Amino acid sequence: xxxxxxxxxxxxxxxxxxxxxxxxxxxxxxxxxxxxxxxxxxxxxxxxxxxxxxxxxxxxxxxxxxxxxxxxxxxxxxxxxxxxxxxxxxxxxxxxxxxxxxxxxxxxxxxxxxxxxxxxxxxxxxxxxxxxxxxxxxxxxxxxxxxxxxxxxxxxxxxxxxxxxxxxxxxxxxxxxxxxxxxxxxxxxxxxxxxxxxxxxxxxxxxxxxxxxxxxxxxxxxxxxxxxxxxxxxxxxxxxxxxxxxxxxxxxxxxxxxxxxx
Amino acid sequence: xxxxxxxxxxxxxxxxxxxxxxxxxxxxxxxxxxxxxxxxxxxxxxxxxxxxxxxxxxxxxxxxxxxxxxxxxxxxxxxxxxxxxxxxxxxxxxxxxxxxxxxxxxxxxxxxxxxxxxxxxxxxxxxxxxxxxxxxxxxxxxxxxxxxxxxxxxxxxxxxxxxxxxxxxxx
Numbered sequence: 001x002x003x004x005x006x007x008x009x010x011x012x013x014x015x016x017x018x019x020x021x022x023x024x025x026x027x028x029x030x031x032x033x034x035x036x037x038x039x040x041x042x043x044x045x046x047x048x049x050x051x052x053x054x055x056x057x058x059x060x061x062x063x064x065x066x067x068x069x070x071x072x073x074x075x076x077x078x079x080x081x082x083x084x085x086x087x088x089x090x091x092x093x094x095x096x097x098x099x100x101x102x103x104x105x106x107x108x109x110x111x112x113x114x115x116x117x118x119x120x121x122x123x124x125x126x127x128x129x130x131x132x133x134x135x136x137x138x139x140x141x142x143x144x145x146x147x148x149x150x151x152x153x154x155x156x157x158x159x160x161x162x163x164x165x166x167x168x169x170x171x172x173x174x175x176x177x178x179x180x181x182x183x184x185x186x187x188x189x190x191x192x193x194x195x196x197x198x199x200x201x202x203x204x205x206x207x208x209x210x211x212x213x214x215x216x217x218x219x220x221x222x223x224x225x226x227x228x229x230x231x232x233x234x235x236x237x238x239x240x241x242x243x244x245x246x247x248x249x250x251x252x253x254x255x256x257x258x259x260x261x262x
Numbered sequence: 263x264x265x266x267x268x269x270x271x272x273x274x275x276x277x278x279x280x281x282x283x284x285x286x287x288x289x290x291x292x293x294x295x296x297x298x299x300x301x302x303x304x305x306x307x308x309x310x311x312x313x314x315x316x317x318x319x320x321x322x323x324x325x326x327x328x329x330x331x332x333x334x335x336x337x338x339x340x341x342x343x344x345x346x347x348x349x350x351x352x353x354x355x356x357x358x359x360x361x362x363x364x365x366x367x368x369x370x371x372x373x374x375x376x377x378x379x380x381x382x383x384x385x386x387x388x389x390x391x392x393x394x395x396x397x398x399x400x401x402x403x404x405x406x407x408x409x410x411x412x413x414x415x416x417x418x419x420x421x422x423x424x425x426x427x428x429x430x431x432x433x
Contacts, residue, residue, distance in 0.1 A: 082315055089311070107282040115376075118282045122373055129344065136337055143330045150323050238319070242311055245326055249307045252333055253300060260296075260340055261286050 006076040008066070015059035022052040060219065067235070068228040078235045085239045089246055092209070096250050099205060100257065103198040113193070119262050120195050124187040128259035131182045135175055136255050142171035143248045150241050153224075156231060162224040168244070169217040172210055179207050202254055209247050216240045293343035299336025306332055 026048040032038045033045055067073040073081075107118045115121025126132060149164035183200075190200040220240045223229055229237055290297050310325030 086311065086315060104282075110282070115380075121376060121380075124369065124373070129341075133341070140330065140334055140337060143326075143333060147323065147326045147330055150319075150326065154319050154323055238314055241326070242314055245307050245310065245329060248333065249303050249329070252303055252336060256296060256300060256336075256340065261289055 006074040008072040008074070008077045013059070013062060015055055015062065019052065019055040019059060022048065022055045026052045056215075064223065064228055064236075067233075073233070073235065078233070081235045081239070085242070089242060092246070093250070095205065096202070096253075099198065099202045100253070103202060103257065106194040106198060114195070118195070120193055123192060123195050125262050126182060126186050126259060128255070128262075131178055131185075132255055132259045135178050135182075136251065138171050138175045138178070139248050139251050142168045142175070143245060145171065146241055146244050150237075153229075153231065153234070153237065158224065158227065162221060165217065165221045165224055169214060169221055172214050172217060172244075176207060176210050176214065179203070179210070199258060202258055206247065206251060206254055209250075213240075213244055213247055216243060292347065293339060295339035296336060296343065299332055299339055302332040303329055303336060 026045075029038055029044050029048045033040065038044050106114075110116050110118045110120060119125045145164045145168040149161045149168060152158075152161035152164060188196050188199075190196050190204075216236075217240060220237050223236060306325055306329040310322045310329055313319075313322035313325055
C-alpha cells in the first residue's frame with residue numbers, strides 16, 4: 001500500500017488499554033498488599049505482574065513487527081521516537097534531581113530529631129568501600145561493554161556486538177542482585193527517619209530503573225541475535241544505549257553523594 | 263571498610279559537630295578530582311546524547327567512550343584519594359591500621375556511648391522535674407494546712423458568736 005505521507009497512523013490495538021488496566025491492577029495489588037489487605041500467601045501480586053509483563057511483551061512484539069517487517073517506522077517516525085525518549089530521559093533526570101534536593105536539604109539542615117548530625121544519630125550507614133564500590137565497578141564495566149557493543153554495531157561486527165550486549169545485561173543483573181544483598185544487610189530501613197527515606201528513595205528509584213534497563217537490554221540482545229535491527233534502523237538499540245549511560249552517570253552521583261560524602 | 267579521610271584526626275564529637283556543607287567542601291578540597299570527574303562525566307554524556315540525537319552515531323560512540331573513561335577516572339580518584347588520606351594518617355601515626363571489625367566496633371561503641379549519654383541526660387531531666395513537682399506539692403500542702411488552720415479559727419469564732427447570740431435571745 002502506497003502512503004502519501006511519512007507518518008505512522010496506528011491501527012486499533014488492544015495493548016494500550018490492556019497494559020493500562022494491567023498497570024492499575026499491579027499498582028492496586030501492590031499498594032493493598034503493602035497495607036495488609038491482600039494476604040501475603042495469595043498469588044495475586046505475581047499474577048498481576050505477569051499480566052503486566054505479558055501485555056508489555058505483546059505490545060512490544062507488535063511494535064517490532066511494525067518497525068522491522070511492515071516498515072512503518074520511517075525516518076520521521078523514528079525522529080519522533082527520539083524526541084519522545086530524550087524528553088523521557090530529561091524527566092528521569094529531573095526526578096533524580098528532586099531526590100538529590102530532598103537528601104541535601106535534610107543533610108545540610110539536620111533537625112534536632114536527627115541529633116543535629118548527618119548521618120543521623122544511631123544510623124549505621126552503608127560503607128562506601130564495600131558493596132557500593134563493587135556495584136560502581138560493575139556499572140562502569142557495563143558502561144564499557146555497552147559502548148563496545150555500540151562500537152561493534154556501528155562497524156558491522158554484529159556477532160561481537162551481540163555478545164557485548166549480553167555481557168552488559170548480565171553485569172546489570174549482577175548489580176541489581178548485589179543491590180538487593182545490600183538492602184538485606186543494611187542496618188537501617190526506609191522508616192528510619194529522613195535519612196532512611198531519602199536513601200532508599202534514591203537508591204531504590206535507581207534500582208527500579210536498573211530493573212527496567214534489564215528488560216530493555218534483554219529485549220535488545222534478543223533482537224540483535226535475531227537481527228531485527230539494521231545499522232541505520234536501530235531506535236530501540238540507540239535509546240537503550242542512551243538509557244544505560246544516563247543511569248550509569250546518575251549512579252556515579254548517587255555513589256558519591258549518598259555513600260562517600262556521608 | 264570506612265573510607266579514610268582528612269577528618270580522621272578529629273574525634274567522634276568534633277566530626278559530628280561539622281556541618282554537612284563544611285564536610286562536603288572539605289571533601290572537595292581534599293580531593294578536587296571527584297567533583298571535577300562527576301562534572302566531566304555529566305558533560306560528556308550530555309554531548310554524546312546530543313550527538314546521538316543528531317544521528318552522528320560514530321561521534322556519539324566516541325563521546326560515550328569518553329564518558330566511561332571519565333567515570334573510571336572519577337572512581338579511581340575516589341579510591342586513590344581515600345587510600346592517600348589513609349596512608350598520610352598512618353605515616354603521621356595518627357591512626358594505626360585497624361581491621362574492618364575494629365572500626366565497625368568502635369563506631370558502634372561511639373554510637374552506644376552517645377545514646378547512653380543522651381539517656382542519662384533525659385533521666386536527669388526527668389529527675390529534676392519530679393523534684394520540682396514534689397517541692398511544689400509540698401508548698402501547696404503547707405498553704406492548705408495554713409488555710410485550714412485559719413478556717414478552723416474562723417469557725418470557732420463563729421460558734422462563739424452564735425452562742426453569745428443564743429444566750430442574749432434566751433435572756
